[in-house]
Each structure stands twice: as structure tokens, then as C-alpha cells.
Amino acid sequence: MKRMMIIFLIATLLPFNFLMAAEKLTTKELAVSINLAGKQRMLTQKMTKEALLVKAGIDKKENLEKLKKSRALFDKTIKGLIHGDASLKLKPCVNKQVQKELHEVLKYWQKFDKEIAKVIDGSATKKTYENIQKQNLVLLEKMHKTVVDYVSQTKQSSSKRAQAINLAGKERMLTQRMAKDLLLISQKIAPKQNAKDLVRTSKEFETILHGLQKGDAKLGLEGTKLPAIKKQLKKADKLYKKIKPQFKKALRDPNVMKETISKLDELLAVMNKAVKKYEKSIQREKQAMQLSSLVNNFMQKKNKENHLINLAGKQRMLTQMMTKEALLVSLNIDPKKHRKLLEKSRKLYAKTLHAFAQGDASLDIAPVPNAEVIAYIKEVQKIWQPFSKSIEKIAKQTKGTKKALSYVVTNNEKLLQKSDRLVQLFKKNSEKKSFMEKARLNIVDIAGRQRMLTQKMTKEKLLILAKVAPKKNTKKLHESVTQFDTALKVLQNGNASLKIPKPSNQEVTAQLMKVSALWQKLQPFYLKEKLGKKDLEVIIKGNPVLLKEMNKAVHLSEVVADY
Amino acid sequence: MGKSKRNLLLKSVMLLGIAVSVAGAREVNIIEGLPYVDVDVNGENIRIERIQDVKHKLKNSYTKTSRPTPPFNIQPFTPIEGIKTVTELDVIYFIIDKLSENEGMLIDARMPKWYQKGTIPGALNVPFSIFAGGEKNPYVDQIFTIFGAELEEDGWHFDDAQTLLVFDNGPWCQQGVTAMKHLIKLGYPKEKILYYRGGMQFWEILGLTVMKPKVQG
Numbered sequence: 001m002k003r004m005m006i007i008f009l010i011a012t013l014l015p016f017n018f019l020m021a022a023e024k025l026t027t028k029e030l031a032v033s034i035n036l037a038g039k040q041r042m043l044t045q046k047m048t049k050e051a052l053l054v055k056a057g058i059d060k061k062e063n064l065e066k067l068k069k070s071r072a073l074f075d076k077t078i079k080g081l082i083h084g085d086a087s088l089k090l091k092p093c094v095n096k097q098v099q100k101e102l103h104e105v106l107k108y109w110q111k112f113d114k115e116i117a118k119v120i121d122g123s124a125t126k127k128t129y130e131n132i133q134k135q136n137l138v139l140l141e142k143m144h145k146t147v148v149d150y151v152s153q154t155k156q157s158s159s160k161r162a163q164a165i166n167l168a169g170k171e172r173m174l175t176q177r178m179a180k181d182l183l184l185i186s187q188k189i190a191p192k193q194n195a196k197d198l199v200r201t202s203k204e205f206e207t208i209l210h211g212l213q214k215g216d217a218k219l220g221l222e223g224t225k226l227p228a229i230k231k232q233l234k235k236a237d238k239l240y241k242k243i244k245p246q247f248k249k250a251l252r253d254p255n256v257m258k259e260t261i262s263k264l265d266e267l268l269a270v271m272n273k274a275v276k277k278y279e280k281s282i283q284r285e286k287q288a289m290q291l292s293s294l295v296n297n298f299m300q301k302k303n304k305e306n307h308l309i310n311l312a313g314k315q316r317m318l319t320q321m322m323t324k325e326a327l328l329v330s331l332n333i334d335p336k337k338h339r340k341l342l343e344k345s346r347k348l349y350a351k352t353l354h355a356f357a358q359g360d361a362s363l364d365i366a367p368v369p370n371a372e373v374i375a376y377i378k379e380v381q382k383i384w385q386p387f388s389k390s391i392e393k394i395a396k397q398t399k400g401t402k403k404a405l406s407y408v409v410t411n412n413e414k415l416l417q418k419s420d421r422l423v424q425l426f427k428k429n430s431e432k433k434s435f436m437e438k439a440r441l442n443i444v445d446i447a448g449r450q451r452m453l454t455q456k457m458t459k460e461k462l463l464i465l466a467k468v469a470p471k472k473n474t475k476k477l478h479e480s481v482t483q484f485d486t487a488l489k490v491l492q493n494g495n496a497s498l499k500i501p502k503p504s505n506q507e508v509t510a511q512l513m514k515v516s517a518l519w520q521k522l523q524p525f526y527l528k529e530k531l532g533k534k535d536l537e538v539i540i541k542g543n544p545v546l547l548k549e550m551n552k553a554v555h556l557s558e559v560v561a562d563y
Numbered sequence: 564m565g566k567s568k569r570n571l572l573l574k575s576v577m578l579l580g581i582a583v584s585v586a587g588a589r590e591v592n593i594i595e596g597l598p599y600v601d602v603d604v605n606g607e608n609i610r611i612e613r614i615q616d617v618k619h620k621l622k623n624s625y626t627k628t629s630r631p632t633p634p635f636n637i638q639p640f641t642p643i644e645g646i647k648t649v650t651e652l653d654v655i656y657f658i659i660d661k662l663s664e665n666e667g668m669l670i671d672a673r674m675p676k677w678y679q680k681g682t683i684p685g686a687l688n689v690p691f692s693i694f695a696g697g698e699k700n701p702y703v704d705q706i707f708t709i710f711g712a713e714l715e716e717d718g719w720h721f722d723d724a725q726t727l728l729v730f731d732n733g734p735w736c737q738q739g740v741t742a743m744k745h746l747i748k749l750g751y752p753k754e755k756i757l758y759y760r761g762g763m764q765f766w767e768i769l770g771l772t773v774m775k776p777k778v779q780g
Binding site for chain 2: 294436494499
């Protein structure tokens with residue numbers, strides 16, 4: 001689980017492009033290159049073993065054919081790794097360091113190949129076999145270094161699973177190295193040195209096999225948890241335990257030698273299957289990581305659209321909230337508190353409007369790239385500037401407060417309309433296409449508008465109390481109350497023509513019920529013609545609570561999975 | 564499922580070496596003789612099996628019978644001509660046969676919020692809306708490459724592309740069908756798409772293992 005968490009973090013933190021562009025080759029192409037480069041290590045040992053089998057006259061014809069095939073495959077692969085080879089699905093290596101190493105391998109290969117050619121054309125001498133014995137390990141070492149650097153280029157090197165695949169691949173080579181060592185000893189080519197190598201090789205094979213199964217901190221292995229791979233490794237273990245006791249007998253009896261070499265080939269095939277299973281598992285993990293990173297990136301973009309519409313919606317509410325607070329200040333109702341709130345709302349509106357155009361990290365908004373929206377933001381700013389100055393005057397109680405209040409009362413609805421148009425523009429430019437995505441936007445918009453109405457109704461009530469155009473504002477108040485009431489019912493019951501589904505999520509329905517209960521209590525006070533002091537207190541205290549609960553409903557409609 | 568087909572499934576399970584116990588100690592099996600299937604999920608082994616408590620009942624949103632239409636229209640058995648609709652056993656067979664061999668991908672086409680609540684082990688989340696917007700969509704090339712398709716000069720080649728088994732919440736959900744429609748429009752071959760109509764609701768009703776993914780952001 002810990003590793004899955006790490007994968008989650010990597011997937012979340014690494015941008016997708018980084019994962020895709022770690023190398024110019026695609027993940028799939030790189031996997032092919034690594035696999036074939038890994039196989040080359042095994043081929044160096046296989047060729048040596050086959051040359052020695054030819055020398056020993058064991059299935060000479062058959063081994064000569066095998067040697068020709070191994071030689072041709074090594075040659076084709078090394079050139080393919082450097083220049084690309086469509087038949088092997090190899091793309092040329094683009095990493096400079098690895099490319100340099102591949103050329104180095106090619107140089108050593110050409111030297112080694114000359115000796116192999118002599119075995120094939122029958123001109124090999126004692127010297128030829130001595131050269132093969134010396135050079136095969138150098139070629140192996142060079143090829144191994146290249147594989148390690150190939151793997152490190154893929155950012156796999158830190159993963160224990162990548163280490164497992166690397167070492168499982170090495171086991172293939174070790175099977176052939178053991179066979180080669182046995183043949184070298186039996187043919188008395190540096191017997192002491194090769195006997196030591198056989199002990200070392202078999203020990204290494206055992207250690208790695210154990211580590212792959214049970215884990216080995218020194219080797220950086222954690223032991224596989226996958227039954228399919230466990231089964232394959234168990235098979236290899238069982239087979240190896242049958243082969244190892246035959247080593248001594250093989251050196252004395254050519255028939256046992258033949259059988260042991262054949263069993264080691266069988267072990268190679270078993271390990272090869274294990275490697276393939278590892279490769280497939282890692283490939284799937286990579287797919288999962290890449291898709292996860294991609295989806296994460298996509299969702300962040302989508303959430304930003306929702307966030308933008310929510311903030312734009314909030315601006316509508318702020319226009320009404322500012323007007324309401326200005327009226328409360330002018331009516332001398334808790335003026336200190338409302339002056340503070342007024343200034344806070346003004347600053348928030350200004351900051352958000354600026355953020356729409358220029359971006360703002362603290363609000364998690366990127367600058368809007370759409371020309372139509374940018375032009376419109378400038379229009380809103382034109383109306384906002386004098387409005388803001390008036391609000392500031394009221395909040396700070398500087399000269400001209402009365403005139404400022406009159407300006408706010410006259411122009412707040414113009415600013416509201418402009419702010420609302422901005423919400424609609426954001427909605428229009430949203431990439432959301434499906435029914436539910438569009439429905440969600442409509443819900444966020446309507447629920448968001450309710451927040452504004454809570455403020456608008458209170459503002460209108462205060463205007464009536466202040467005897468500012470009472471007839472006109474009473475009419476407006478009734479309209480606002482009806483709008484709030486209707487929209488709340490739409491949110492609760494759904495409306496097919498507005499493409500709003502009825503919520504089935506328990507959290508959403510419970511929250512809307514809560515809003516509805518609050519509204520039932522407050523509504524009569526808004527509609528009451530003659531308002532007492534206590535009645536006004538109910539509105540002033542209840543209004544922020546209604547706003548807060550409506551805000552929760554907007555948030556829920558944004559985040560729940562099952563609306 | 565007929566006896567011969569079931570035998571074929573069991574034989575395939577054995578041949579593919581997937582760890583499946585044939586012991587009949589369990590009361591609730593996937594089918595007789597197949598108590599569970601192991602899935603490799605990012606190197607972790609997750610076992611797909613059925614809840615053993617025969618009195619167990621669902622308590623989550625999949626117990627709900629009615630949802631408003633639109634958008635929750637009941638999907639036809641074959642919503643898209645040419646795309647095969649499959650059952651739970653086919654999904655399990657797909658996991659054994661295709662997923663473990665990297666020849667197929669189990670695609671949860673729901674939005675991430677749904678996916679994170681629980682999905683079929685081994686499924687990857689590719690939300691249906693990520694394909695919207697046609698060829699201009701910046702995500703399509705990257706997703707198709709992950710699916711194994713290759714972009715040549717003359718367009719996308721799907722010879723090595725994996726088979727996608729797409730699912731969503733169930734027969735009342737439109738997310739999987741929308742994803743498949745997008746895929747086809749973008750050129751993904753119909754024969755490389757399968758539709759599990761039962762979706763998460765049927766999967767859960769049968770008490771099959773659901774996992775909460777840790778990979779998805």
C-alpha cells in the first residue's frame with residue numbers, strides 16, 4: 001500500500017509530459033530497446049557456450065547452427081540499437097551517453113565476432129578459443145553497463161520493481177554463463193579460473209533467485225507479491241535444484257554434460273518467461289501512472305472552470321452584499337461591524353475582478369485567455385471603479401458619504417447585471433459538453449445566484465425602511481422573494497426544461513432542506529409590511545446564516561460524485 | 564453460461580497459470596470451481612472474489628432503484644451497433660485472458676469522484692469527458708499512445724492497440740456509452756471495444772470485490 005501511495009504521489013506530482021518525454025522514444029519503444037539490450041548480455045554467454053560445444057563435438061551440427069543464429073542476432077540487434085531496425089521494432093537510441101556506449105560495444109563485438117567467425121568456418125585454433133574465453137567477459141561487461149544506463153534513462157532505476165526486472169534478466173545470462181564455465185573447465189581452458197567463476201556465477205544465480213522470491217535489501221529487491229511470477233520463480237528454483245548437483249558429474253561424463261547444458265537452456269527459458277511476466281506487470285503499472293497523471297491534469301483544468309464560475313457567481317452576491325452593508329452603516333445599525341464588512345467585501349470584489357484578467361495564485365485563478373471575456377472584464381472594471389470609490393467613502397466615513405450612498409443605491413444593480421453577464425460568458429466558454437456536466441454548471445449558477453438573492457432581498461428591505469423609492473423597492477423585493485422561492489424549489493425538485501435533475505444525493509438533499517427550513521422562517525419577515533425592531537433583527541441575523549447555508553449547498557453541488 | 568463454455572474458462576485459467584484455487588471450501592464462488600481470481604494492480608496482488616456472507620446486503624447508492632431521466636436513461640442491451648455487450652463472467656475472463664497479458668485494458672469511464680469511491684480491481688480511470696472536443700482535444704494523442712495505438716503519417720494505426728472493456732455505474736448510466744461514442748468518433752475500432760452494461764451496480768450486487776484505487780489523483 002505504501003508503494004501504491006508513492007505511485008499516487010509520483011503520478012500527482014509529475015506532469016504527464018515529463019513522464020512521456022523522459023526519453024524521446026515512447027515508453028513502448030524504450031521497453032523494446034531495454035529488453036533487447038538485456039538479451040544481448042545473455043547472447044555473449046550463449047555464443048561462447050555454443051562455440052565450446054562445437055569444439056567439444058557435442059551436437060556439433062546443431063550447435064553450429066545455433067551459433068550462427070546467435071551471432072546474426074547479436075549483430076542485428078547491436079546495429080538496430082544504434083541505427084534502428086523496423087523488423088525488431090527498434091528505434092535508434094537518442095541518448096548521447098548510451099549511444100556512445102553502444103558504439104563501444106560494437107567495437108568489442110567486431111573483435112569477438114572475428115573469433116566466432118573462425119569457429120563457424122572451421123578455422124578455429126586453440127588461440128581462437130583462448131581469445132573467446134577472454135573477450136566474452138569484456139563484451140558482457142560493456143553490454144551490461146549499456147543496459148544499466150539505458151534503464152537509468154527511463155527513470156525506472158529508483159523502483160524496486162525495475163531492479164527486479166533487471167536482475168531477472170541477468171539470471172538468463174547467468175544460466176548461459178554457468179554452461180559456458182562448465183564447458184571451459186571440461187575442455188581445460190583456464191580450468192582453475194573458470195571453476196572459480198562457476199562457483200561465483202552459481203552463487204550469484206541462487207542469491208538473485210532467492211531475492212526475487214523473498215526479497216533482498218542488499219540487492220534492492222522486495223520479493224514479488226504476484227502469484228503468477230511467484231509460480232514461475234518457484235519453477236526456476238525447482239529446476240535449478242535439480243541441475244546444480246549434476247555439475248561435478250557433468251565434468252566427468254559427456255552425456256551428463258549434454259543433459260546439464262540442455263537443462264540450463266530450459267532454465268533460461270523459464271527465467272525468460274518470468275522476465276516477460278515482470279515486463280508486462282511493469283508496463284501495466286506505467287500505463288496506470290501515465291493515465292493517472294493525464295486524468296489528474298484534465299480534472300485540475302475542469303475543476304478550475306467550476307472554480308471560476310463559482311467565483312464569478314460570488315461577485316454577483318458581493319455587489320448586493322456591499323449595498324446592503326452600506327445601507328446598514330447609513331441606518332446606524334452596528335456601524336463599526338458593517339463598515340469592516342463593507343471594506344472586506346470591496347477588497348474581495350476588486351481582487352477577484354483583477355484576478356480574472358491577470359490571474360492570482362492565492363485565488364487559484366489563471367489569467368483568462370479568451371479575448372471576448374477579457375474585453376468584457378474591462379467593461380465591468382469601468383463600472384466598478386466609481387462604485388468602489390463610493391463604497392470606500394462609506395466604509396471610511398470620509399467626505400461625501402451621502403452622495404456615495406446615493407451612487408451605490410442607484411448603480412448596484414448595473415454592477416450586478418454586468419457581474420452576472422460575466423458568469424454567463426464563463427459558462428459559454430466552458431468546455432463542458434455532456435448533459436450532467438452542463439447540468440452541474442446550471443446548478444452551480446442557480447445555487448450561486450441564490451446567495452446573491454439573500455443579499456439583494458435584505459438590501460431591498462433596508463431601502464424600503466430607509467424610504468428610498470419604497471414602492472419600486474417593494475415590487476423588487478417581492479420579485480426577489482419569488483425568484484429565491486422558485487429557484488429553491490427547482491433545486492430541490494429538479495426541472496426538465498431548465499435541464500436540472502432532481503438531486504438524489506443525501507447530503508445535497510439534506511442541505512437544501514436546511515436552506516428551505518431557514519427560508520420558511522425568514523420569508524414572512526421579508527414580506528411583512530410594517531417591520532418592528534425585533535423583526536429587523538431577525539432579518540439581519542438570519543440573512544448571513546441563510547447565505548452561509550446556501551454557500552454550503554453550492555459547494556456540495558460542485559463536489560459530490562452522485563448528484 | 565453452458566457447461567462447455569465454463570469448462571473452457573476453467574481450462575484457460577489453468578493454462579494461463581493464474582492462481583485460482585479449485586478447492587470447493589467456499590460457499591459463494593464466482594462459478595463452481597472458480598472461487599477467486601488474482602489481479603496484479605501495480606505490483607500488488609488483489610483477489611477478486613465474492614462476499615462470503617450469504618445474508619449480506621448492499622447499503623450504498625447501488626441499492627437505489629430510480630433516478631430521474633434525463634440523464635439516467637436505461638441503456639439498451641447494444642447501445643452501439645458493432646460493440647459487444649458482456650457479462651460479469653466475461654469481465655473476469657477478460658481479466659484472466661487479456662488484462663494479465665497486456666492485450667486489454669479495463670476502462671472505468673466514470674468521472675474520478677465515482678472511480679475513487681470504488682472500482683473493479685485492475686480498472687483504470689479514463690473519464691468519458693476527457694475525449695470530448697474531437698481531434699483538437701489535446702489528451703487524445705497521449706491516451707491513444709497509452710492504449711497502444713501508433714500515430715503514422717496517414718493517421719492512427721490500431722493493429723497493436725489494446726482491447727478496451729468499458730464500464731460505468733450500470734444500465735442506467737450514460738458515461739460508458741458516451742466514452743465509447745467518443746472513441747469510435749476518434750477512430751478507435753469497434754471490434755477492439757467491449758461494453759460491460761451491468762457496470763459497478765451489477766458487480767456490487769453480485770458481491771464481487773471492489774477496490775478503492777490509490778493511483779488516481
